[in-house]
Amino acid sequence: MASYQLQINGKEYRTEADPDTPLLWVLRDNLGLLGTKYGCGIAQCGACTVHLNGLAVRSCTLPVSTVGTKKVTTIEGLSADGTHPVQQAWDEVDVPQCGYCQAGQIMTAAALLAKNPKPSSQEIDTAMNGNLCRCGTYHRIQEAIVLASSKISK
């Protein structure tokens, strides 16, 4: 066990964990931040996506010891009250079915739009192809990203 000081959603958290513990399980088991989901554990499905210094990363394969002072953003910290343009667009387009993968989808989309506010449909395809949705909401995800892009660009 080692002690870690993590910068998450603008707050500082202290926690004890084995150095190889994936950030995902620190978030869920230690810190009670349960919006980040476990889906595969091998960075294949994207349900565990968080931002590390603004970049979308898979927290299920990211050892807590490598996080250091980098800023972590989880779905809980994307906005204070669900009003990030991506969250709003997801609601307006009514994207979720079971909803389990959607936090990861939103974090991937938000990272894309932060870097590239007006992505082409090919750029959206490329950014989103690593996030699985077993319910098949891909069309609405695409539609919501286009809507969020228009909200951001206003």
Added chain:
Amino acid sequence: METIRTSRRDFIKLSVAAGGGLVLGFNWSDTEAAGIALLPAGASDAVNFNSYLAISPDDIVTIFSPNPELGQNIKTSFPMIVAEELEADWSKVYVVQAALDTKKFERQLTGGSGAIPHSWERLRKAGATAKYLLIEAAAKRWGVTSATLVAENGRVWDKANNRSLTFGELASEASQISLPAEVKLKDRKDFKIIGKPIRNVDNQAMLTGKPLYGLDFYRKGMLTAMIQRPRSFGMKLKSFDGTAAKAVPGIVDVIQFKNNVAVIGKNTWSIIKARKLLKIEYEKEAAIESTPDHDALFRKLLDAKESTVRRKDGDVDTAFSGAAKVIKREYQCPFLPHNPMEPMNFFAHVRPDGVELVGPSQTPDMARNEVAKLLGIAPDRITLELTRLGGGFGRRLKADYVVEAAELSSLVKAPVKVIWTREDDMGGGSYRPAVRYRFEAALDKDGNLIGYKLRGVGINSGNPTREHNFPSGAVDHLLIDSIEHQSPITTGAWRAPITNFLAFAEQAFLDEVAVEAKKDPVQFRLDLLDRAKKSPVGEIRYDIDRMKTVIQLAAEKAQWGKKKNVAQGFSVYFSHRSYVAQVAEVEIKGSKPAVKRIIAASDCGIVVNKSGAEQQVRGGIVDGMGHAFFGNLTFKDGAAEQLNFNSFRLIRFKEVPEIDVHFVDNGIDPTGLGEPALPPTGGAIANALFKATGKRLYNQPFNKQPDLEGVSLGRSI
């Protein structure tokens, strides 16, 4: 306007609940992410009108949604139906997932696309009865006759005197009014909520990462457990050494139960690591099977003499011996895991005074009964609260993982949450059964279908045919039979059980028969339906007119046969009381075929939620297409060879085609939509690819078929 008799069973009127009298859902308070306000302040003083509905003095209408929500959107659709008849203000409706309660609710399960058809009238009555009581209460307060009053948008109005009272103001008095013998239901033309696109009631919670799912349930003092089950079906545990695993910090215990070894600890990562240190020996207890064994077995069974006859019309032997042309084709599919994105999990706390169960289940009543049987106690000593389900697809119809949690909690005498890894999930059984079909058609010299044979052989498949489905009833001489092989590999219902592959095989075969008969595939199907209508052969369990209507609507919307440079394929299927026809469109891009578009026409009767319904169809098509192309679970020495998404491929974002969704508007009472859009998809695509390439697909997954090399998928290709 319909008049419906109320029944006491549905409408147990409760007295005004004391403060906090409503079930407020789970206690999440041990987590930082706690504090989802399930109900706003004030709602706890609500009056319960019936099992589904409570109204608080400050006008909050709480609607309890009893059925498990796994993405079929029932948690939004059910309350819409209640609110419609109540004339509620939808913006003041709060929806709460009801816990298992067999006294209040019937058929509290998710499966068979059956929730809406089962509950449509019950939900309407629940809303209509409460509305009646509120109007009567207002009439009494004002001293007028109730016939002059109307309910609208959360208020009862006396329009002649330009006055109104809110539902909240009337709730307490309404609870004193006697229940009516019968209630009037609204005319469809007056619907204000049903048929509209209403957003998912859990959107805010889902989109902000609130803990809604079983895996998100944490309780102070709770232990977490993972279970090492035999990797190979047909093997049993011989011995194990858990010393090294138990020495890992954070591990509380390593115990054997049945053929399993459970690693129990305080945090997930310690358990994952400790589990890798288990030393377990297994021994053979039943047949150890591999995929090549099944391939050989299927061919043998298709020629076997003994079978179970499912349906027999006329005399197939004479029809086939006198036929001008006979077409015989075979189709095969592999096992499939369900792969809901949230793996199996459940929380159990077995205490001397009772048992608490919390988690995701499609069949909570069955799960409770199985736990009761395991523990030797009465089911009424067990409570079961439902979380939202991160997908189901049929996997959570089984209660194995619920029973595991209860058994472990009972053994370690502590609250336990059992969680499965993705590998446990994919390797752990309850698969869509592998099946092989042989279809035979006899045509006369004019291309009429005079004889039809279907044999289905499957592994733990039950009856792999649907013998009374189309084209049964339209063919004079018909024989449908089946043979089942019993295997240690466990199987279960997988979204649109049996028809998820049978529909592909049948619709691909009929397409080939139509071509051999030199008929247009759409007209060929319509002619068969006309034939079944005019002189039906034996029993017919589908509605001929409804099937014709979806065929015609899909053909019209897709401009069937009229588009240039587009290869179209047709498919239609009736399942779970609903009818769906699809046209797939393939275009040649460069020299390669690309699956670009699917046009779907569905008849599920009245569409309850336009947004939810459209996505059910689209999602069903994506699911059907993805598994037809990629889904492949193979076995070596009794063990699944694909255990995670690096080797088991699911359809991804860029691979989905455009999907146009249309509904038949016929005003018939609604039927299910969670499954019916899936079965037709594989056939429509295969038939379109044939048009484009001249090559037929017989087996799934398509991407393993040599003829399919070079096919691309996706709307942006």
